[in-house]
Amino acid sequence: AQSVTQLGSHVSVSEGALVLLRCNYSSSVPPYLFWYVQYPNQGLQLLLKYTTGATLVKGINGFEAEFKKSETSFHLTKPSAHMSDAAEYFCAVSWGLGGSNYKLTFGKGTLLTVNP
Amino acid sequence: DAGITQSPRHKVTETGTPVTLRCHQTENHRYMYWYRQDPGHGLRLIHYSYGVKDTDKGEVSDGYSVSRSKTEDFLLTLESATSSQTSVYFCAISESLLRDSPYGYTFGSGTRLTVV
Numbered sequence: 175a176q177s178v179t180q181l182g183s184h185v186s187v188s189e190g191a192l193v194l195l196r197c198n199y200s201s202s203v204p205p206y207l208f209w210y211v212q213y214p215n216q217g218l219q220l221l222l223k224y225t226t227g228a229t230l231v232k233g234i235n236g237f238e239a240e241f242k243k244s245e246t247s248f249h250l251t252k253p254s255a256h257m258s259d260a261a262e263y264f265c266a267v268s269w270g271l272g273g274s275n276y277k278l279t280f281g282k283g284t285l286l287t288v289n290p
Numbered sequence: 291d292a293g294i295t296q297s298p299r300h301k302v303t304e305t306g307t308p309v310t311l312r313c314h315q316t317e318n319h320r321y322m323y324w325y326r327q328d329p330g331h332g333l334r335l336i337h338y339s340y341g342v343k344d345t346d347k348g349e350v351s352d353g354y355s356v357s358r359s360k361t362e363d364f365l366l367t368l369e370s371a372t373s374s375q376t377s378v379y380f381c382a383i384s385e386s387l388l389r390d391s392p393y394g395y396t397f398g399s400g401t402r403l404t405v406v
Contacts (some may be wrong), residue, residue: 220394277323
């Protein structure tokens with residue numbers, strides 16, 4: 175079965191520290207990969223996505239993620255955390271060939287806390 | 291997001307009553323989705339639409355129905371609301387997830403539904 179797993183429901187870092195949020199997927203076909211961020215009482219906002227090409231993807235707010243096919247991973251990183259990064263982060267995956275599958279499957283989310 | 295609006299934003303209803311949530315888009319996107327968000331579960335797909343009058347079930351469709359009579363509107367109906375349907379409901383739209391497409395999902399701001 176195809177699935178997406180976010181390791182760690184809650185990650186806490188100090189301001190200025192490295193942020194690492196983990197996402198693994200299981201799939202028999204190459205996936206499309208996304209990271210979304212949700213601030214309190216708001217909808218989800220796209221941070222970055224991998225569809226094809228370069229495996230290191232840069233997104234908004236200084237975040238980036240690397241698609242590693244051998245590890246079936248798409249971890250999200252940011253070199254230096256800011257207080258404004260505190261939010262919930264969702265990894266999402268879509269599968270399908272030729273654009274036939276337009277459904278996103280989401281992980282359960284990781285709540286990022288940034289301590290001063 | 292300016293191109294997608296959900297109504298109402300908040301609703302409290304009684305068990306056994308019907309409830310309809312509305313998603314309206316101005317982007318002329320082909321695909322529309324309804325998700326529910328619950329703590330510890332992330333976002334789960336209820337129903338989606340791939341065109342006018344073309345809809346299909348997601349992973350948690352029991353107790354829900356949808357309709358899409360025109361491109362811009364996607365309605366989610368709880369035929370007889372239950373307490374287990376207390377949740378935050380998000381609508382999303384997309385144009386394409388093709389490999390060479392830059393598009394992902396755009397989310398609405400959500401509807402917080404409480405069934406008492």
